[in-house]
Amino acid sequence: MSLFGMLVRTSHTRLAVAIGASLVCGLANVLLVALINQALNAPLDGLASYALPFVLVIALVMGSQVLSRALFAYLSQQGLATLRMHISRHVVAAPLRGLEKAGRGRIQAALADDTTTLSNFFTGFPMLVTSAVVVLGCLGYLAYLSWVIFLVSVLAIGLGSLGYHLCHSHMLQYFRKAGASQDELFGHFDAMVSGAKELKLNRSKARRFLDEVLVSAVEQVRRNRAKGLMLFAITGGWGRLLFLILIGLVLFLRLWVPSDTAVITGYVMVFLYMMGPLEGVLLNLPQMSQARVASARIEATLAQLQAETCSQTPAPAVQAKGVTLELNGLTHGYFSEREDEVFTLGPVALTLKPGQITFLVGGNGSGKTTLAKLIAGLYVPESGEVRVDGRPVAAQERDDYRQLFSAVFSDFHLFDTLLEAPDSSLDSQAAQWLSKLHLDHKVSVSNGSFSTRELSQGQRKRLALIVACLEGRPVIIFDEWAADQDPAFREVFYCELLPELRAQGKTLLVISHDDRYFHLADQLIKLERGQIVSR
Structure with missing residues (x-):
């Protein structure tokens, strides 16, 4: 069973409720956009009829958002504890030679950094689900208003996704390199604490350890992670640029094609509202990539720590006298x-x-x-x-x-x-x-x-x-x-x-x-x- 499958199985009910709350939050946000657009174009004598639905939708948005985030925060910490105990059980059950081959740095990185990365993904998951629903809902609303604008919007999002896909494999490659470098860095951190006496007794050795060994390891982690995140930033900027171009096309479409100002205003408002959730989706995609890398690293570590074949009988009673x-x-x-x-x-x-x-x-x-x-x-x-x-x-x-x-x-x-x-x-x-x-x-x-x-x-x-x-x-x-x-x-x-x-x-x-x-x-x-x- 994969690590994600194990985490889902341990809290499937809460997870289902949390995802459901995130979906409701996203749909309520789309409904709020449609409600605002209708209220902006409603005659003054009919505006009061939108007040109660507006209040109810806001309450639904806030309630579902608080519920989903609270549940995912709980699931994040429970998942972190579950993963650490899962890895710890493998460490205790693994053969000594397997532990020695895996190395202290790799095991500590799995227990500390990789598990935290997976936990952070769960923390950001409600935003990812909500934002994805908002984007899909807004596209559906655009399709309701105009099929042409909808198709142009899908084309813009498609081009942005293509740019992200082209960079994604390179991002994963840099994140994997950063993970491998971090294993080495954890080993150096352990050496820094364990060898504190030796470093204090030799100033030049301490200086070389800090300025050459440690700086090099820290720099490798920084460089690889920075490159991966820079690629993501470039991809996000490309997607945002396409959306701004799309807004410009809609705004200036009236120069060539007669259009209702109220309808154009609705398009622009939906686009502007949709940009935030779309960026929310893109912001959480690197976390998803890092979580995939962390999961693969943990599973690779656990593969090195295969438990010995043991009988399932209770532990034998302690014998007082020696044996031959x-x-x-x-x-x-x-x-x-x-x-x-x-x-x-x-x-x-x-x-x-x-x-x-x-x-x-x-x-x-x-x-x-x-x-x-x-x-x-x-x-x-x-x-x-x-x-x-x-x-x-x-x-x-x-x-x-x-x-x-x-x-x-x-x-x-x-x-x-x-x-x-x-x-x-x-x-x-x-x-x-x-x-x-x-x-x-x-x-x-x-x-x-x-x-x-x-x-x-x-x-x-x-x-x-x-x-x-x-x-x-x-x-x-x-x-x-x-x-x-x-x-x-x-x-x-x-x-x-x-x-x-x-x-x-x-x-x-x-x-x-x-x-x-x-x-x-x-x-x-x-x-x-x-x-x-x-x-």
Whole structure:
């Protein structure tokens, strides 16, 4: 189903009422024009009979206009919320590799800019419908007054539409380029915030980032959008010129063809009245084009975020004790920018047992984190199989399989709440862990929410460890956890926390460079260029 179809289905009743109100508003405007024209040409003694119809038509115009705009404003915001939740669900359900390929900038642009563009189209839709009805109604009224003037008017509008059509494809091309440039711009905005420390420490780097990188990206978006809107402005000017020429022809037609002044006045008044709605239609056409581009970009992004095949069974209950994981011939390949070639991990044959600490060691780029993500089910193996307590994991069970794991990766994210099911004992358990890791003077937990996350990197990592342990999963992965800790907390981690978790029967995988603690491992696995070289 298309995005527009999805939005229509979610609020079809309100949408129908809003469109109906817009149609009534347009027809009432046409009726008002006809009423004014008749009143202008009515004899003085009959003018009073037009007062009540005039008041009723004005009330109908205002009431229908307010109703349509209010409903479309509501639908616009509801559509914005629906689209953002729709995209967010795809992001959460997408494979990790798909998210990495799509990129943070593209996803943020879809959630922020493209959805807003579609929402703005809904906001302007009542004006588009009303204006279109007014233009069609005025043309119908012209046909009633004079078929010749009607045909000349249609010819003028046709020539204006032809000019718009000739420019339309170029406008779309510029809007698409602007959208692609904006993805890159969002990436630079993210880099500007994430790299604020580095930019402040290097003035010349900050200047080059602003004056070269950011200015170039901003300029590309500005240039492409400006060109598209300039083409639209030229097209709109061409259409307006044709209408003014048409008015001039009607005005000066009396020089060659005898005509009733009252009838000519009616023509001119209809033309002048019709120009505003016609411009309203033309003004909303770029929004329609931008909405089409935004919709296509969102759908292309969602196509990259195809959800994994998952079983529809309820989430499995959390197991308190560890499980045995067997990896048989697992392989996974991806393009490594560092090596400028496809990096292949495996085939890997490995067994992780409950109540056992496995250290995964090796140089940078050897594939340790990739293997950890493969073990955790975040990456899909290209070949081989994974067994849990002797039972193979099927493709549709991969999401259930991931629920066995908690992990603290080197690029971890710390949410401001524990996001666990309500549990009266959760706060007290968290308080015990905070005290154990010497964070109780910095952070407290109330109703599953942290009082602050404004901590050092090492302290944030300790907080992430607490979150992982409170999840109660049977398998825990620590990716270079001790790298940001001082010597005292490294000692606590390796000599106290890991043995404690092992005693609870957890299956533990620890990525580490701390060779002074390697002797504490029950199993030591060394990787080099994606291959296990020793164990």
